[in-house]
Amino acid sequence: MTLAAGNILEGTVVNITNFGAFVEIEGNKTGLVHISEVADSFVKDIREHLKEKDKVKVKVISIDDNGKISLSIKQANVQKKSANPIEIDWSLENKKNYSASGNFEDIMSKFLKDSEERMQDIKRNQDFKSKSGRRSY
Structure with missing residues (x-):
């Protein structure tokens, strides 16, 4: 599969910083999940949500001209939610x-x-x- 914006992939968290987490996808390619793209709610400490070597589903948000890959865990999970709407009795x-x-x-x-x-x-x-x-x- 070619890497393109909108793809949902599985990756492994390889490094965590105060501003986000680096996730390895498709072999040796690494992208950044910014702290604002980790969860639907406000994330003060990213380490409460992720740790190194976690397997996560990520959505490719963008790939810039320099090859930097922006990823989102939050948007990858939205896909799941919309597929199963809440049923109200x-x-x-x-x-x-x-x-x-x-x-x-x-x-x-x-x-x-x-x-x-x-x-x-x-x-x-x-x-x-x-x-x-x-x-x-």
Whole structure:
């Protein structure tokens, strides 16, 4: 495989510095994973995430004219995440608030009743605040 931007490869961490990690890919080629490309969250100490001789998946971000290779662990892992989206069981939400076994009209009437009750509570609270704030002279 030829080395090109966008490729995802497996490499070995060969050196760790304060600003990133050097990863050996495709034989004797070495690229830099900048500290900002190690994880999705803020990385203060890279040694908490990587150590030498770790096998990591990296994405080739760029190769400059001098042959310097920029790599990213974070972007290589994004590919995996997007392939398996999180599934949400919406039925649990419905069971909490409204009876999922009822038909649409029953669910809607319950929603409207709850909404109206909340609006009345808000209006009462606002009226109380406005009356208690007034002074008669």
